[in-house]
Amino acid sequence: MNSLERLIRDTSSFLPDDVEAALRRAVRKEPHGSSAHVVLKTILDNVALARRNHTPLCQDTGTLVFYVEAALRKKATPEKIRAAVAEATRRGWLRKNCIDSIDGRSYDDNCAEDAPLIHYSENVKGVRLLMKGGGSENMSRQYSLPDTSIHAGRDLNGVRNAILDAVLKTQGYGCAPGILGVCIGGDRATGYEVAKEQLLRRLDDISPDPRLARLEKDILKSANTLGIGPMGLGGKTTLLGVKIASRPRVPASFFVTIAYMCWACRRN
Amino acid sequence: MIFLRYPFDEKTVRSLKAGDAVSISGIIHTGRDKFHKHFADGGAINVDFRDGALYHCGPVVVRDGDGWRVKAAGPTTSVRENPYEPAFIAKSGVRLIIGKGGMDSATLEALGLYGAVYIQAVGGAAAIYADAVKRVAGVDMLDEFGAAEACWHFEVEDFRGVVAMDSRGRSLFDEVYSSSASRCRELIQQAR
Numbered sequence: 001m002n003s004l005e006r007l008i009r010d011t012s013s014f015l016p017d018d019v020e021a022a023l024r025r026a027v028r029k030e031p032h033g034s035s036a037h038v039v040l041k042t043i044l045d046n047v048a049l050a051r052r053n054h055t056p057l058c059q060d061t062g063t064l065v066f067y068v069e070a071a072l073r074k075k076a077t078p079e080k081i082r083a084a085v086a087e088a089t090r091r092g093w094l095r096k097n098c099i100d101s102i103d104g105r106s107y108d109d110n111c112a113e114d115a116p117l118i119h120y121s122e123n124v125k126g127v128r129l130l131m132k133g134g135g136s137e138n139m140s141r142q143y144s145l146p147d148t149s150i151h152a153g154r155d156l157n158g159v160r161n162a163i164l165d166a167v168l169k170t171q172g173y174g175c176a177p178g179i180l181g182v183c184i185g186g187d188r189a190t191g192y193e194v195a196k197e198q199l200l201r202r203l204d205d206i207s208p209d210p211r212l213a214r215l216e217k218d219i220l221k222s223a224n225t226l227g228i229g230p231m232g233l234g235g236k237t238t239l240l241g242v243k244i245a246s247r248p249r250v251p252a253s254f255f256v257t258i259a260y261m262c263w264a265c266r267r268n
Numbered sequence: 269m270i271f272l273r274y275p276f277d278e279k280t281v282r283s284l285k286a287g288d289a290v291s292i293s294g295i296i297h298t299g300r301d302k303f304h305k306h307f308a309d310g311g312a313i314n315v316d317f318r319d320g321a322l323y324h325c326g327p328v329v330v331r332d333g334d335g336w337r338v339k340a341a342g343p344t345t346s347v348r349e350n351p352y353e354p355a356f357i358a359k360s361g362v363r364l365i366i367g368k369g370g371m372d373s374a375t376l377e378a379l380g381l382y383g384a385v386y387i388q389a390v391g392g393a394a395a396i397y398a399d400a401v402k403r404v405a406g407v408d409m410l411d412e413f414g415a416a417e418a419c420w421h422f423e424v425e426d427f428r429g430v431v432a433m434d435s436r437g438r439s440l441f442d443e444v445y446s447s448s449a450s451r452c453r454e455l456i457q458q459a460r
Contacts, residue, residue, distance in 0.1 A: 033269070035430040035440070038289040039390050042428050046396035058392035059328060059340035092339060095328065135345070135391065151456050161456045168452045172369045172441055173345070175391035222455050226448040231388055232369075233287075233430055234444045264392040 004076065004084035004127070008064075009093045011129045011268040012056045015047045018203040019179075019240060019265050023047070026177060026230070026237035036235025043230070043263055054093070058264040060133035061094045064116035067128040067200065073120050076127050081118055082111045128200060131266035132259075139174040139260040141166050142191055144253070154254045156215060159184055160222075162256040167223045167239065171232040175262040179203070179241045180219075183257045186247035191257030198243035199261050207244060216242045230263075240265075275319035276363040278383040284431045286438040290387060292427040295405060296321040296366065300344055302417040303409070304352035307360075314408055315419060317360035323389075324349060324367030325397075326416035329404065336404040338422070340394035343368035346386075354378035370432055370441035379435050386433035388440075400427040 001009070015023075027040040050057045064085060068076050086109035088094045098107040098115050107115065143162040145154045150165045152158035163182060170178070181198030183191045207213045219242045229235025240263070249255070270284065274294025284290070297315055299307075299322050307313060328340040346367030353371060356362065357378040365371070365379075366387045379385060389397065405421040413419075433439045 033289060035287055035289065035388075035432075038269075038428060038430055039388075042390040042393055042396055046390070046393040049399055050395040053395065055395050055398070056340060057395065059326075059342050059394040060392075092328075092330075095340075133392070164452055164455055168448060171445060171448065175368075225455070226451050228444060228448050231391060231430075232444055233388060233432060233440050262392060 002084065004081060005087050007127060007129055007268055008084055008088040009054060009091075011131055011266050012061055012088075012093045013050050013054045014268075015051075015057060016202070016265065016267060019263070020044070020047055022203055022240040023177070023263065026240070029236045034235065035233035036229045036237070039230035039233060039235075040237075056093065056095065057266065058133055058262075059095060060135065061097055062131040062133040062266065063137060064094075064110070065130045065132070065196070066116055066118045067124045067130070067197075068118060068120050069124045069126055070120045070122050072127065078118055081116060085110050085116050129268050130196070130199060132196070132199070133262060133264065136174045136178065136260050136262040139170045140192065140195070141169070141258050142188060143256045145256060146254075156211070159256050160215065160219060163219050163242070163258060164223060164226075166258045166260070167226060167228070170260055171228045174260045175264065176228060176230055176232055177237045177240045177263055179261040179265055180239060180243065181259040181261065182242065182244040183255075184244065184246040185249035186255060186257070187253070188255060188257075190247055191255045192259070194245050194247055195257040195259035198245055199259060199265065200267055201243045203241040205243070209246070212244045212246065216244050272364070274321065276321065277319060278363070281363045281385055282383050282435050284385050284434055285436070286431055286434045286440045288431040290429055290431060292321065292364070292366075292387075292429065293425050294423065296323050296364075296422050296424055296427065298323045298325045298327060298418070298420040298422065300324050300326055300417055301348055302413040303419055304349045304356065306409070306413075307356055308352045313419070315421070317362040319361065319363050321364035321366060322356070322362050323422070324365070327398070327420060329415055329420065336407070338398045338401040338404060341397040341401055341422070342392055342394040343389035343397075345369045346371050350375060357382050357384055366429060370439065376433050376437060376439055379433055380437050383435050385431050385435055387429040388432040389429045397427065400424045
């Protein structure tokens, strides 16, 4: 097994320690025998079992996005990454999860044009991998402010309302408790890209911008008063974390983009 | 925790309330999109669902000698089966529908009429549910539907879930949605 294959196996089977710790804190807040307690307990048992057996945490092994330090461009080449993905699929660490969008046929080794996605960047250390399942990806959204239906003007209060609305609409679909990556501003494409990148941050990572740090904290606290709870059955923990970044915008546009990640937050 | 073992009799199932945590043992059958479509089109199903359980699941199952081994068996989203489920409940005599995310008001009504419940399994918990499957007792429609959509007969032990829609007309999803929506309106108003 080479280091890229190990990276894929471990990302698929091991929940990051900060996410597991947040789930442990969540289960302690719920009364014994409640739906929320049962769901969180099952999730934690699942995490332990997947780790012990090196099996996927979730059967939807997701869209694979590799973030590679630019200096490693010659070492972690697209060819090597694709070979590792094919091998990981053969060994059952990844589901056959890649389908042609025109004719529906399966790419049985999970490799095709832009699959897996590979980003080379100066801002990354080493090789990182994000695996995001379809159920959560379907719940990512973009708002264009102002939006009168949610009383969202072009300010941080408006941003807050858009994010809370997104949490409300995700219930019953994305597997809660989840994590939000948010981008304020940018063009539409940058918004989705930067929002998703925020999901690489650890839960204890706080935005260096004090205004965004305050917003991250406020939204986490407010969203957890909605009572949606684990798997939408009610409870005190709806979100495990909120990570926000901002990008400049043109005067005419004000996008708020939210990337939803389910509890099975597979990053490495 | 309420322990349920196949066969699931009507009296016990009607006594279950939304919010009850359950642990299921015995035989359950998987069925998802193709299964429901086949049934709605009048196709034959060689499985007796009376007092039984239907699980919305597309498992990963591999050959293991002469038998089968289940590698992943988490729930799939149930809403896709909304158009078919009331008729399935009426005709099959099924008592437990197990899935993820809940179902519509027509299904809720059918649960009440025929004495069945909807059980929420934990989304994404592929490993724990695969572990709950102690034996694959058989499979139907494997050639026609493929492994992910076939009707698998799983013998399970301590398969955990929560009653989310009961036979008395209560749906946790509806209740949580309406209370969270009103709380969300409050939070949005506060900010203005």
